[in-house]
Every structure is written in structure tokens, then in C-alpha cells.
Amino acid sequence: MAASGSRENEEDLNGDSGSEASSIFQSGSVISTVPDRHGFLGGAQYSPEPRQIVPPEVILRRERKWLRMLGKWNNFMSANYRKVRERCRKGIPPSVRPRAWLYLCGGKLLMDENPHLYAELIARPGDPKYIEDIRKDLHRQFPQHEMFVENAPGQQELFQVLKAYSILNSKVGYCQAQAPIAAFLLMHMPAVQAFWCLVAVCDKYLVGYYSQGMETLQRDGDILFALLKRVSPVAYKHLKKQKMEPILYMTEWFLCVYTRTLPWESILRVWDMFLCEGVKIIFKVGLVLLKGCLGRSTLTKHCPTMYETLQQLRNPPHQLMEEEMLVNQIHRLKLSEEDFEYEHQRQVVRRKSKDQAPPQPTMNGTD
The missing domain is CATH 1.10.8.270 (putative rabgap domain of human tbc1 domain family member 14 like domains)
Known part of the structure; x- marks a missing residue:
């Protein structure tokens, strides 16, 4: 799966607010x-001090494991990818993260x-x-x-x-x-x-993602929306009722891989998984945000129009974006590799059929 950026969307990415971080960081405090x-x-x-979730001795033990793994990288990736993926999901220790990303x-x-x-x-x-x-x-x-x-x-x-x-x-x-x-x-x-x-x-x-035109981005938006129906019918029905195209809310998420959306510690954890597991992580984060923002009727009742819905999606709950909460929600999504592949193929076929359909006749004002 891939998505395509469009120069038409660049004002959304770097308009007047482009010189600042996402609105979740606009606290107005003294810099x-x-x-x-x-x-x-x-x-x-940008990066509030986190709770000490992982004890220092555990971090040290993980560092040693990563260093051994990086020393035999090709062997691990070819014969023990599951172990690499497991360690990425736990979070790559900061001291080895740059090297790990380069290898991954x-x-x-x-x-x-x-x-x-x-x-x-x-x-x-x-x-x-x-x-x-x-x-x-x-x-x-x-x-x-x-x-x-x-x-x-x-x-x-x-x-x-x-x-x-x-x-x-x-x-x-x-x-x-x-x-x-x-x-x-x-x-x-x-x-x-x-x-x-x-x-x-x-x-x-x-x-x-960065090619001219918006076809692939729109297709990936349709894939995201179809997957949303599986994981959060409430959010899906709300967006469908308001006729909101996915491109309205997922463009910056996908094109910037959440570097302008999440708190810093969460971005790092998302990238640990993204560079290991690929683009499906982008979809999973998007699904978690959509479900967390619109997945209950108590939330959607505060979004009677498209305007309120977009505001909700641009300002997700802080606790939802917190590092461990976000990662846990990603892992809890009930989506298989087959689900992703099925929706991908379905959207490819649907768009191909749409492109090949003969043009509809138009009225010319005569009988």
C-alpha cells in the first residue's frame, strides 16, 4: 500500500501554522x-518528561541485545525477523536508535x-x-x-x-x-x-506519496476508511453520515508519518515500528486516532457538523497519544495481514473498474 502526496495539499502542510508544531503543543507557555x-x-x-516506564537495568539489557543483533544484522533479518519486530515494538533504546533505524x-x-x-x-x-x-x-x-x-x-x-x-x-x-x-x-x-x-x-x-496527483492518497484513504468500519463502526458511520472524505483528515498523518501530529516520545515509538513493519503502521496509528476521537456516541454527539469533527481529529485526547497508551492500542487492533491485503486489492480493483467505465451520456436539451 502506498499513498501519494499532491502539491495541491502543500498549503495544508506548511501554511501560516507551518512554523509551529501541531496544535496539541500550543500551550502558550513561556519558551x-x-x-x-x-x-x-x-x-x-514538545516533549514533556515521561514517567519512568522502563527501569534503567532493563534499558541496559535491551541495549546489549540490540548491539549483538546489529553486529549480526543480516542473519537476524533473514532468520529471526520476528525477534527484530518484537524488540522494535518494545521500543528501541535511545542510544542505539539512530543505528537501528539506519539498518532497519x-x-x-x-x-x-x-x-x-x-x-x-x-x-x-x-x-x-x-x-x-x-x-x-x-x-x-x-x-x-x-x-x-x-x-x-x-x-x-x-x-x-x-x-x-x-x-x-x-x-x-x-x-x-x-x-x-x-x-x-x-x-x-x-x-x-x-x-x-x-x-x-x-x-x-x-x-x-510524493508524486504529482492525489490518486494513491485517495485510494489509501479509502483503505483506511474501509478498515475503520471493521475496528470502529461508530466512527465509520459518523464520518460517512457527514460525507467526510478521508483526504480531509489523513493527509498530514500519512505524508509526514505523524512527525507533525504526536508527542515526541510517541513519534519515536511509531517510527521504531514503522521502519520495521512498514506502511501498515501508518494505517494502524490513524485507526487508533479515529477510534479514540469518534469511537463512542458520547464523542460524536459533540461533533454535529464537519467543522467540529475536524477539530476533534486535529486535537486528539492527550491520553490517547501518550506513548504506552498509543502503542497498546495499536497492538490491540483486531486486524490481520490478510485484512490489509484484502482491502488493498479491493480498492485497486474498484478504482480500476471506475477508470475503465464508459462515460455516462449527458442530456443535450433535445428529445
């Missing part, structure tokens, strides 16, 4: 000048196969139309992070990573939704590694 543990100057707005997405393999390509790409001038768009977007990406405050070195690295990708894959070029993903990766690893992770994510995980 701290001391970065938190993730590098944000906004303190609790295949960025390490790409980097080893093309050791000098990134340096060559950033030395090239690039397509002027993409260069101009990239420069316009630099200040909008996590502006309260120490790497991306005005004139910080991270902005130049972000420019180079995005420019390099637009040259490498000139057919796709640059789409604004790539910028928060590239910035997010740069917070965790050197620029060359972030670049190859971005290449893997865009060209392997999210094939078609």
Missing part, C-alpha cells in the same frame, strides 16, 4: 532557552553501495524550482529545536539533504511533506545517514 533532552527549546510543549530501513546498505554519492549530489546546483521551494520551507521545520532555530547549522544540512534527494530522484523532486521527515531524521543522525534514510523511506516505504 525556555534551555533545550530539553530532545533539543527543543519549548520544553514541555536499508539506508546502511544504500550508503555502503554509494559511498561518495551524497557528497557529489550536494556539490551540484540542483533544479532552481526545487531549490527555491526548499529554501522557503527551511524555517518552518521544528523552529523551536536547537538544530533549526534561525541560521542554525541544521538548516543548511536540511537544505543539502532535501536538495540531494531532489537531484537523485528528479521524477519526484521536492514535496513539502518531505521536509519534516528529513528534519526529524537529522535530529538523530549525521546528514549523510539522514539522507540515505530519507531515500529509503521515500522510495521504498512511501512509494508514490
Whole structure:
């Protein structure tokens, strides 16, 4: 399954509110000048201190397991993928997360196969139309992070990573939704590694997301909506009654892989699973949010019109987005691999039939 971004949607991603985080972080509190543990100057707005869920000795034990696994990566992925998936679902220890992400997405393999390509790409001038768009977007990406405050070195690295990708894959070029993903990766690893992770994510995980047009995004929205009927009939009926197209509420979720939606700790856990299990994690997070926002009649009664429904979806309950709650809800979804494949194939066939249907005759005003 894939989804496709459209330049028509870019104003939604980087409009007037693009210079700030998702509305869940707009607390109006005084911005701290001391970065938190993730590098944000906004303190609790972005990444409130979590409860100590995992004891330090457990984290240390997990680190050792991950280091052994990374040392024999090909063997583990080919012979013991279930163990890799299990450890990703538990959460990758922060100390090994950058290296693990690089290996999980295949960025390490790409980097080893093309050791000098990134340096060559950033030395090239690039397509002027993409260069101009990239420069316009630099200040909008996590502006309260120490790497991306005005004139910080991270902005130049972000420019180079995005420019390099637009040259490498000139057919796709640059789409604004790539910028928060590239910035997010740069917070965790050197620029060359972030670049190859971005290449893997865009060209392997999210094939078609950033292409011109909206067909694949609309199809994936239909898949999401069909799956919602299975996991939350109440939410499904409410959205159907209001005739809300999925593209109205899932575009930013899918295109930015929740980097502009969730609290920071939750984003990290989602990406641990996403890079291991693929695009179905994007669907599962979306289903959890839809169910948590609209899955009970006590919730839908407060959303009499499309406006209130969109406000509810743009401001999910804080407890729903909390790291452990979100992950638990993802695992509790009663969806199999077969369910995803069935809905994918069904929507492909439905759209193909629709495209091949003969045009309907129109009235010309004569008998």
C-alpha cells in the first residue's frame, strides 16, 4: 500500500501554522532557552518528561541485545525477523536508535553501495524550482529545536539533504511533506545517514506519496476508511453520515508519518515500528486516532457538523497519544495481514473498474 502526496495539499502542510508544531503543543507557555533532552527549546510543549516506564537495568539489557543483533544484522533479518519486530515494538533504546533505524530501513546498505554519492549530489546546483521551494520551507521545520532555530547549522544540512534527494530522484523532486521527515531524521543522525534514510523511506516505504496527483492518497484513504468500519463502526458511520472524505483528515498523518501530529516520545515509538513493519503502521496509528476521537456516541454527539469533527481529529485526547497508551492500542487492533491485503486489492480493483467505465451520456436539451 502506498499513498501519494499532491502539491495541491502543500498549503495544508506548511501554511501560516507551518512554523509551529501541531496544535496539541500550543500551550502558550513561556519558551525556555534551555533545550530539553530532545533539543527543543519549548520544553514541555514538545516533549514533556515521561514517567519512568522502563527501569534503567532493563534499558541496559535491551541495549546489549540490540548491539549483538546489529553486529549480526543480516542473519537476524533473514532468520529471526520476528525477534527484530518484537524488540522494535518494545521500543528501541535511545542510544542505539539512530543505528537501528539506519539498518532497519536499508539506508546502511544504500550508503555502503554509494559511498561518495551524497557528497557529489550536494556539490551540484540542483533544479532552481526545487531549490527555491526548499529554501522557503527551511524555517518552518521544528523552529523551536536547537538544530533549526534561525541560521542554525541544521538548516543548511536540511537544505543539502532535501536538495540531494531532489537531484537523485528528479521524477519526484521536492514535496513539502518531505521536509519534516528529513528534519526529524537529522535530529538523530549525521546528514549523510539522514539522507540515505530519507531515500529509503521515500522510495521504498512511501512509494508514490510524493508524486504529482492525489490518486494513491485517495485510494489509501479509502483503505483506511474501509478498515475503520471493521475496528470502529461508530466512527465509520459518523464520518460517512457527514460525507467526510478521508483526504480531509489523513493527509498530514500519512505524508509526514505523524512527525507533525504526536508527542515526541510517541513519534519515536511509531517510527521504531514503522521502519520495521512498514506502511501498515501508518494505517494502524490513524485507526487508533479515529477510534479514540469518534469511537463512542458520547464523542460524536459533540461533533454535529464537519467543522467540529475536524477539530476533534486535529486535537486528539492527550491520553490517547501518550506513548504506552498509543502503542497498546495499536497492538490491540483486531486486524490481520490478510485484512490489509484484502482491502488493498479491493480498492485497486474498484478504482480500476471506475477508470475503465464508459462515460455516462449527458442530456443535450433535445428529445
